[in-house]
Amino acid sequence: MNEKAMRSQRKWQTIIWVAIILVFTYLASDITNFNIIHGIATLPNAITWIFSNLTITSETLERLPKILEKLAETILMSIAATTTATIFSLFLGLMGSKTTGTSSVLGVFARFIASVARNIPVVAWALILLLSFGQNSMTGYLALFVGSLGFLTRAFIETIDEASHSAVEALRATGSTYFQIVFKAVIPQCLPQMISWILFMIETNIRSATLVGILTGTGIGYSFDLYYKTLNYSAVALVTFVIVISVIIIELMSNRIRKVIL
């Protein structure tokens, strides 16, 4: 009896939720003039178009060396942006962490920089910096640098807070100086976690570098944009393919490194 009542109550709850979701979906698509039926109906056509146009032909393979050169440029820029950002983030992280922070003013300063850098998307940074630095690789580098700085600072603060509190206390009690504590307790303890974050940042930056490159006219993003605008779709397919492969390779490599160090 009781179980029956509960079941029917459950049933009603489900019906009500489904109804609410349907109403919202309808309202949302009505407001935005989005026709879901039409969208689904065009799907087969779109897939046919992709397979007939975005194919890699032997002709485009001749462009491969050039594309790989651009890809290398993008990857190196991502790594450069990440490594330089790491150095600055390390200091900001030490300043912002509760365990190693020396003053609350510096702590607030570090957290403020981190949140400003992080909460503005990398693409927006690229557009903002484009105005002052123009279309060159410096702009792309700076955009990635700022984005990485925000993310890594945040990650480092958390890592330091989490990993090293007890050892810091012990070294403080032995009369160690601040930098002795940082180099002998904090860094040895946090290093694997930090390297893991840095590898993650390099992966993310290679992905964003493509997008940033479209805006700043550098690297693989520029190749993509160029071929796309000249309607050379098979070259676009090749560029996309190369990006996907390189991202997968980088991911596999960093997973491997993580396994070894952690």
Next chain:
Amino acid sequence: MTLVEVKNLGKSYNAQTRVLKDVSFEVEAGEFVSIIGLSGAGKSTLLRCINRMVEIDEGNVIFDGLDVGSLNKQELRKMRTNIGMIFQHYNLVPRLSVIENVLHGRLGYKTTLQGVFNRFTELEKEHAFFLLEKLGIADHAYKRCDQLSGGQQQRVGIARSLIQEPKLVLCDEPIASLDPNSSEIIMDYLKSITKELNIACIVNLHQVEIACSYSDRIIGLSKGNVVFDGPSFMLTSAHTDEIYGTKTVETRKLVTV
């Protein structure tokens, strides 16, 4: 000779609660003193006021003739090299080797750069191995600390504090995370430190029986007040009832009678 003198010590973390109220006692060189009390009675705070890991609000702590509360940064660092500290959770750097952790105890004697670049003298290294030998963990010297058992890690902690060549060792519940066997080993080592090296030990403890059997003197703390201070044999069930806030249990009375 009086090594530590605590005078009218008071400490509060916020306006409402005073953790320590007017605490006064003295500790002689080479003395083994246990501080017992409930969790939250102020034991850890009291211990950390002695080497000023927490700031002193009221009163004074005099260590070896120095007023701890009024030292500047440089003087405080120098004073801390004379006070070893042992923790409940060992507070080692788990990813570093045993010997590296032991040598951390010498950092207080080094300049920043010497410390950062591991410039330890041969003498210091030999001393470290000598201590590990004494504590029976020399075989593990090159192992990472997180591969050791709790009892072994605590012995690394003891070695780290002894290599400082301290006059006083503060132990914050050194055996609270250990099994009875390891606890006994650790307490025996602490006892021998005071006997052989004439280093004073102030130990926070939960176990009254252990406190009674090892220490020369017991200080009972309740809600930030010293409610008992005397030789271990003077501690009666009436005192422990006051310290732990329990009603006198019939059976316990029978045992003492």
